[in-house]
Amino acid sequence: MSVNPVVSELVASAAARTNALAAPPSRLKEALSDLAGGVSRNWIWTRLAYQDIKERYRGSVLGPFWVTLTNLVMIASMGIIYSELFHAEISTYVPYIMAGILTWQFISGMINEGCATFTNAHDVIQQVPMPFSVQAYRVIYRNLIVLAHSAVIIPIGLLLFRVPVDWHLVELIPALIFLSVNGLWMAVLLGAISTRFRDIPPIVNNVVQVLFFLTPIFWPIDAVQSLKAVLVLNPFFAWIDVVRAPLLGVLPEPTSWPILIGSTLGGSLISFLFFVRFRERIAYWI
Amino acid sequence: MPSIHLRDVCVDFPIYQAGARSLKKMLIAGTTHGNLARDAHDRVMVRALHDITMDVDNSDRIGLIGANGAGKTTLLKVLAGIYKPTQGRIHISGHTTALINSSVGLNQDATGRENIILRGLYMDIHPRDMRERIEQVAEFTELGSYLDMPVRTYSAGMMVRLAFAVSTCIRPEILILDEWLSAGDAHFLAKAQRRMEEFVTRSSILVLASHAFELIEEWCTRAVYLKNGLIEAIGPVDEVIDRYKESVSTND
Numbered sequence: 001m002s003v004n005p006v007v008s009e010l011v012a013s014a015a016a017r018t019n020a021l022a023a024p025p026s027r028l029k030e031a032l033s034d035l036a037g038g039v040s041r042n043w044i045w046t047r048l049a050y051q052d053i054k055e056r057y058r059g060s061v062l063g064p065f066w067v068t069l070t071n072l073v074m075i076a077s078m079g080i081i082y083s084e085l086f087h088a089e090i091s092t093y094v095p096y097i098m099a100g101i102l103t104w105q106f107i108s109g110m111i112n113e114g115c116a117t118f119t120n121a122h123d124v125i126q127q128v129p130m131p132f133s134v135q136a137y138r139v140i141y142r143n144l145i146v147l148a149h150s151a152v153i154i155p156i157g158l159l160l161f162r163v164p165v166d167w168h169l170v171e172l173i174p175a176l177i178f179l180s181v182n183g184l185w186m187a188v189l190l191g192a193i194s195t196r197f198r199d200i201p202p203i204v205n206n207v208v209q210v211l212f213f214l215t216p217i218f219w220p221i222d223a224v225q226s227l228k229a230v231l232v233l234n235p236f237f238a239w240i241d242v243v244r245a246p247l248l249g250v251l252p253e254p255t256s257w258p259i260l261i262g263s264t265l266g267g268s269l270i271s272f273l274f275f276v277r278f279r280e281r282i283a284y285w286i
Numbered sequence: 287m288p289s290i291h292l293r294d295v296c297v298d299f300p301i302y303q304a305g306a307r308s309l310k311k312m313l314i315a316g317t318t319h320g321n322l323a324r325d326a327h328d329r330v331m332v333r334a335l336h337d338i339t340m341d342v343d344n345s346d347r348i349g350l351i352g353a354n355g356a357g358k359t360t361l362l363k364v365l366a367g368i369y370k371p372t373q374g375r376i377h378i379s380g381h382t383t384a385l386i387n388s389s390v391g392l393n394q395d396a397t398g399r400e401n402i403i404l405r406g407l408y409m410d411i412h413p414r415d416m417r418e419r420i421e422q423v424a425e426f427t428e429l430g431s432y433l434d435m436p437v438r439t440y441s442a443g444m445m446v447r448l449a450f451a452v453s454t455c456i457r458p459e460i461l462i463l464d465e466w467l468s469a470g471d472a473h474f475l476a477k478a479q480r481r482m483e484e485f486v487t488r489s490s491i492l493v494l495a496s497h498a499f500e501l502i503e504e505w506c507t508r509a510v511y512l513k514n515g516l517i518e519a520i521g522p523v524d525e526v527i528d529r530y531k532e533s534v535s536t537n538d
Contacts, residue, residue, distance in 0.1 A: 021293050021375040044407050058395055127390040128408045129367040280370040284299060
């Protein structure tokens with residue numbers, strides 16, 4: 001085979017400038033700049049999340065308020081039947097399931113959609129350089145938009161049943177912030193694992209569905225006094241309790257805030273370490 | 287000053303066959319062989335790029351040629367920062383815009399105008415800045431009243447126009463284009479080339495992968511011939527194209 005003059009000339013020139021390149025930034029640094037770059041691009045993910053919602057309801061008259069209407073019908077019918085079943089006062093039971101179900105939908109939405117954080121954005125990830133964290137922030141923000149739509153029935157319910165709410169309502173702000181961060185680490189971790197193992201989303205989906213029945217949402221925790229000490233340790237109970245209690249004018253269980261803060265910090269650490277290690281593989285797995 | 291430097295860059299793709307991708311298989315492998323790591327090493331790897339070393343400097347316009355599966359798109363994705371090399375080092379300075387696929391970020395049900403804003407997001411352009419440029423973009427596409435129609439009514443060539451107009455409206459320092467550009471008609475290509483020349487004179491880099499030699503000859507100053515993930519030739523456009531043609535004919 002003859003030596004190609006073009007190749008030899010350029011190989012020689014490349015050899016002449018074999019100035020070694022500086023080592024690339026560490027994985028830790030890259031992961032941090034990914035997360036920070038995502039935050040500074042908040043105008044991208046807020047817009048994308050908004051677009052997602054618009055897409056979901058394109059052509060429908062009620063749009064995202066369909067969720068609100070569906071919840072209204074469900075809560076009203078459950079309220080009538082289950083308050084009989086549990087011998088609960090309807091005026092306390094309806095606000096209870098309303099606050100519980102709406103919070104549950106917010107949390108489970110972040111988890112279930114979190115599994116698809118990266119797989120749903122596969123075309124973008126494969127074509128355009130963009131921080132991966134943008135996709136995770138997008139999932140959380142999208143669920144906050146849905147929550148904002150479904151939450152319009154809350155003040156109506158509280159007024160209708162004259163729930164004695166007080167200044168404890170301000171606890172909703174830190175509660176929602178912690179729940180969002182809590183959702184964020186799950187979206188990153190579950191989203192990344194789901195790109196590699198496609199069985200994860202249905203597994204998570206099943207677990208979440210079962211947890212709906214095991215967590216005191218439509219049944220009051222006091223109905224099972226003997227198990228209460230165990231039930232309050234369920235993180236899903238704690239996550240819901242911090243939002244539901246102030247809405248009902250009662251104090252959350254003493255275990256709820258520690259569990260929420262603990263799961264947020266602990267989960268964020270695990271998720272962050274995973275992200276540092278596998279961030280650059282996501283584009284290959286997807 | 288924008289520049290791109292690659293040193294011995296390799297890209298390996300793990301192939302997860304239908305079963306190998308599942309958690310079950312990995313867990314079962316773990317219990318039956320007692321070794322998860324072995325499964326990881328047993329998996330099939332495809333080497334898409336092999337020891338790529340190249341330097342692209344300011345104002346270079348590089349044409350990438352090679353048969354299907356030679357690694358052109360993979361190399362573009364490495365240059366765009368989408369794939370991190372599995373081995374070797376890469377250093378890119380300059381703001382990069384990649385157009386690997388003309389339909390990315392396009393929402394089929396949204397109108398052309400909405401999509402200009404949307405695609406701008408993926409190019410890191412704030413909607414506020416995009417709205418200022420929307421008329422200029424609209425004019426370049428020559429799509430007229432089609433811009434108020436959903437994108438699903440567009441032809442491939444029309445989508446290419448829209449994508450190209452948005453992507454070049456801010457003059458990226460490094461522009462990476464895959465072969466989809468050839469979907470445009472002659473009139474559009476001439477227009478695109480004028481815009482390209484305009485921005486290359488302002489010290490930018492273009493990397494274009496294409497099977498259309500005329501396009502490469504017309505647009506590029508250097509060419510790279512990829513074969514099975516290796517650089518077969520790199521240098522002046524006509525010489526590299528000759529070398530490619532020669533290699534194809536001897537293989538026949």
